[in-house]
Every structure is written in C-alpha cells, then in structure tokens.
Amino acid sequence: MKLIFLGPPGAGKGTLAGLVSKEYGIPQISTGDIFRDAIKRETELGKKVKEIVGRGDLVPDELTVSLVRERLAQPDAGGGYILDGFPRTIPQAAALEEFQAMDAVVNFTISDDIVIERLSGREVCKSCGAIYHVKNMPSRVKGVCDKCGGPLYTRPDDTLESITNRLDVYKKQTEPLINYYRKKKLLRDIDSSKSPEDTLVQIRTVLGKPK
Numbered sequence: 001m002k003l004i005f006l007g008p009p010g011a012g013k014g015t016l017a018g019l020v021s022k023e024y025g026i027p028q029i030s031t032g033d034i035f036r037d038a039i040k041r042e043t044e045l046g047k048k049v050k051e052i053v054g055r056g057d058l059v060p061d062e063l064t065v066s067l068v069r070e071r072l073a074q075p076d077a078g079g080g081y082i083l084d085g086f087p088r089t090i091p092q093a094a095a096l097e098e099f100q101a102m103d104a105v106v107n108f109t110i111s112d113d114i115v116i117e118r119l120s121g122r123e124v125c126k127s128c129g130a131i132y133h134v135k136n137m138p139s140r141v142k143g144v145c146d147k148c149g150g151p152l153y154t155r156p157d158d159t160l161e162s163i164t165n166r167l168d169v170y171k172k173q174t175e176p177l178i179n180y181y182r183k184k185k186l187l188r189d190i191d192s193s194k195s196p197e198d199t200l201v202q203i204r205t206v207l208g209k210p211k
C-alpha cells in the first residue's frame, strides 16, 4: 500500500504514521525526520536546510524530490510505504506522480487553534523520534522517552513564530493538494482533532484491514 499523509503541522501525521507503519508493516518515510537527522549530523544536506527548517519555510522542491526519489528506491519501500510530510507543493506532487502511483491520500483535518495548542506543547525523543505532549500525552518520566529511554527535546521550529509561519506556508503551498488529490479520487478525509486512537480507528475504516 502506497500512502500519502496530508495535513497541517500538528495534525498528527507523524504520530499516526508511526502507528499505521507498525500495523500495516510498511515503512514511514518522513521528509521532516530526514531533514532533522541531516541537521543533527551536520551533513552537507543538513547545513543547507538548517535555517529553512528552523524558520518553518519549505526546502526547495528539487532538493526534496531527489531525496524522496532516492529513499523510495531502497528495498524496504518496495512493498509500499507512508509518505509523511511529502508532497507539500503541487510541483512535488507532479514529480512524484512521474515515478510512483499512490493508492490513497489520507487528509488530516483539524482547526488552527488545536494545531497551535498541540505544537506549543510538543516534545520529541532525540534518539527514536517518538512524539509526546507535555499535557495531552506526557511521557511517564518527565523528559525521558517511554519507548527507548532517550532524552526528550522541543523542536527548534516549535516556537510560536515558526508555528504561525508553518501554518501560513501550509495554507498557501500545501492546501491546494487537497483539491489536486480529490480530483484524482484518491483523497480520504479524516477528523484528527481527537485522540491518536480515535484517528487510527478512522484510518482503519478508510484503508481497510492490513493484508
């Protein structure tokens, strides 16, 4: 199954992609995680994108597309995958279409207020990438990942300034993809304003049981 998870920042794409990946046995491919990892390791790519990601702007299409193209050529992506955070622009979607056909686009819908509330309390594990929220989904021990014991941190782009910019960028550049995929009859809307479990139930309904 080849899936795209589409939606504003904070809609829960990353959390749900993790759950669906396990349940359906397909890898989660997150462009945001790839960029953050490159920034952490201070690679050439990391140096190029550090400021862009910190501001909440989009990395240029050409660079992002070639990265995804390489990732999708890896053997583990042969049996399907979840694209989490890609495509984010019409040119990215058009480029993807040239080399891969999707089965469905899961569209996470949510209000701006909830997005801001979620992102301003988000914490991420530095080691395994698991996602928490200081109020809604706290780790058992403060600052420590339940899954791997790694340290939790606040993403540098989870400041109010960057969150507001990311929402703006989403509306201008990414939201047009909703109609793009609706026209292709690939779009499956789900309400992601409630708990991850509730969202997972809806996703199971639209995707069907894992094969």
Ligand code: ADP
Pocket (backbone or CB within 6 Å): 008, 009, 010, 031, 032, 033, 035, 052, 053, 054, 056, 057, 058, 059, 060, 064, 084, 085, 086, 087, 088, 089, 092, 157, 166
């Ligand atoms: P969120 O959905 O919470 O904004 P992501 O982890 O998906 O976070 O993305 C973090 C940042 O990585 C984005 O703000 C952007 O700078 C960059 N990025 C991720 N995916 C893409 C993409 N498909 N195209 C361009 N930039 C991207």
